Amino acid sequence: MIPTFPKFKTLELSDREEIENITKQFPPYSDFHFPLMYIWDIYEPILLSVLNKNLVIRHSDCLTGESFYSFIGTNSIEETINKLSIFLKENNLPTTLKLIPEEIIKNLNGFASSAIEDRDNHDYIFDVAKIFHAKGKDLKNYRWQINKFEKNYSHINIRPIDLTDSIVQTQINNHFKIWSENRKLENKVGNLSFEYNALNKLLSLAKEFKSLSSLGLFDNDDLIAFSIFDFINNDYALCSFMIANKTFDGSFQFLMKKTIELLYKQGVKFLNFEADCGISTWRDYKMLYRPVFFLNKYIIESCN
Numbered sequence: 413m414i415p416t417f418p419k420f421k422t423l424e425l426s427d428r429e430e431i432e433n434i435t436k437q438f439p440p441y442s443d444f445h446f447p448l449m450y451i452w453d454i455y456e457p458i459l460l461s462v463l464n465k466n467l468v469i470r471h472s473d474c475l476t477g478e479s480f481y482s483f484i485g486t487n488s489i490e491e492t493i494n495k496l497s498i499f500l501k502e503n504n505l506p507t508t509l510k511l512i513p514e515e516i517i518k519n520l521n522g523f524a525s526s527a528i529e530d531r532d533n534h535d536y537i538f539d540v541a542k543i544f545h546a547k548g549k550d551l552k553n554y555r556w557q558i559n560k561f562e563k564n565y566s567h568i569n570i571r572p573i574d575l576t577d578s579i580v581q582t583q584i585n586n587h588f589k590i591w592s593e594n595r596k597l598e599n600k601v602g603n604l605s606f607e608y609n610a611l612n613k614l615l616s617l618a619k620e621f622k623s624l625s626s627l628g629l630f631d632n633d634d635l636i637a638f639s640i641f642d643f644i645n646n647d648y649a650l651c652s653f654m655i656a657n658k659t660f661d662g663s664f665q666f667l668m669k670k671t672i673e674l675l676y677k678q679g680v681k682f683l684n685f686e687a688d689c690g691i692s693t694w695r696d697y698k699m700l701y702r703p704v705f706f707l708n709k710y711i712i713e714s715c716n
Contacts, residue, residue, distance in 0.1 A: 417463035418499050420470065423453055425620060427460060434467045434485055440644045441707050442535050442686045443471070443511045444484050447621045447642060448652065451614040454606060455479075463495060464488040471511065474606050475689055482511040489519050493712065514708040527710045532690035535707035536698045538683045540649075543668070543701060544676040550702045558669050561662030565631075568660070570670050573628040573638065575618035580628075583635040584615065591655050611653060614640065627674065629656070629667055636660050637667045641675070641683075649675050650684040668701070 414430050415421055428446045435444045442448055444467075449458060455472035456479045462468065466485025473480065481500065483492060493509070500507045510530065517527045546555050561568075573580050588611055618624060621642070629637040637656035643649050654671070656664035675683060684707070688694040 414460045414462050414467070417461040417468055417495065420459040420461045420468075423450060423458040423460055425450065425617075431460070431467060434465070437486055438484060438513055438515055439707050440648045440650060440684055441484070441511075441513055441709070442650060442684055443482070443533070443709070444469075444513075445642070445644070445650060447614075447624065448650070448686075451610045451617065451652075454609045454613065464492050466492050468492075468496065474610075477606075480506065480508060480510045482509060484513055484516070486515075486519070489516055490521065493520075509712040510709075512710045512712055514710065517710050527712050530709045530711050533687045533709045535687055535709075536685040536701075536703040537705050537707060538685055538701050539704040540672055540675050540680050540683055542704065543672045543683075546669075554665055554668075554700065557662040557665035561660070561666045564662070565660055568629055568631055568636070568663075568666075570627060570629050570667075573626045573635075575615060575624060575626050575640070580635075581615045583628075584638055585612070587635050587638065587657065588655060591657065594658060614652065624652075625674075627667065627670055629660075629663060629670075631660070637663045639667055639671045641671060643678065643680070644684075646679065647681045648684055649678075649680045649682075651686065664697075 414427060431446050431449075435441075438444070452474060455477040456470070458472070459470035460467065463483065464485070464487040466483050466487055468481065468483045470479055470481055472478065481496060483496065485492070496509065497507060511533060512527070520527065543551065575581070588608060592608065614621075614624075623643050624640060625643065626638060626640045628635050637660070639654040640652045641649050642652060651671070654664070654667060656667055672683070682704075685698055685701070685703070688698055
């Protein structure tokens with residue numbers, strides 16, 4: 413059981429139901445989606461507390477590893493911020509609250525002026541039907557890349573993959589290492605160890621997260637791309653990983669197409685593609701698919 417503030421406990425698998433009883437009141441923000449919270453718990457342990465029936469969380473920044481506090485919930489919001497402020501100051505902790513959902517900000521009065529939009533951490537939301545049909549100028553390059561891939565690599569096959577299978581896990585690990593080394597050589601992204609650690613944690617816990625699904629692209633028996641996604645509810649799915657070998661030009665777009673086709677057939681309306689973390693190349697990729705909206709998050713810079 414999650415303790416009452418100011419007591420905290422470390423995140424455990426057994427906390428899922430209690431967490432989701434709070435977070436289900438909100439759209440599926442990636443930072444408060446239980447499987448993602450658990451797999452990204454790779455630096456300082458995530459700590460949990462309940463304050464005014466709101467969930468208080470000590471997170472770690474996925475790029476820097478620095479700890480910060482956040483909360484989600486709809487009860488006594490300003491009192492919650494005040495009590496958090498006192499706690500942070502008394503413990504000589506940074507008083508900045510991060511990843512605050514927009515729904516909370518809209519219900520603020522006294523603290524609204526101190527809330528700063530955090531563009532780097534907004535979740536990208538894609539319209540599944542729009543990408544499935546891929547019409548119009550906005551997705552012209554997407555269609556062109558897919559057509560080129562299908563023409564040049566007609567022998568490539570795609571199939572669901574079992575994340576609990578040890579052979580598949582080895583293939584995913586090997587593919588990720590090749591992909592990350594190529595990214596470093598291109599100076600696109602620096603240290604990707606945080607993502608590698610999260611991926612390995614996901615694979616080790618795949619049996620626990622039964623809602624996860626995955627597709628793989630194969631050149632004969634060699635994995636050249638994979639996507640991992642989670643069916644959240646009738647409206648949303650959330651993409652955790654989508655990684656493709658650049659050697660096969662257009663493989664990312666083809667994998668996106670096949671992932672979207674699966675979601676569309678399942679009746680999913682929106683795909684949450686997570687945040688870009690301020691990494692320019694990730695932002696460029698995500699913007700290519702024309703998000704229909706964002707799940708906006710804010711920073712409360714100064715708690716009074």
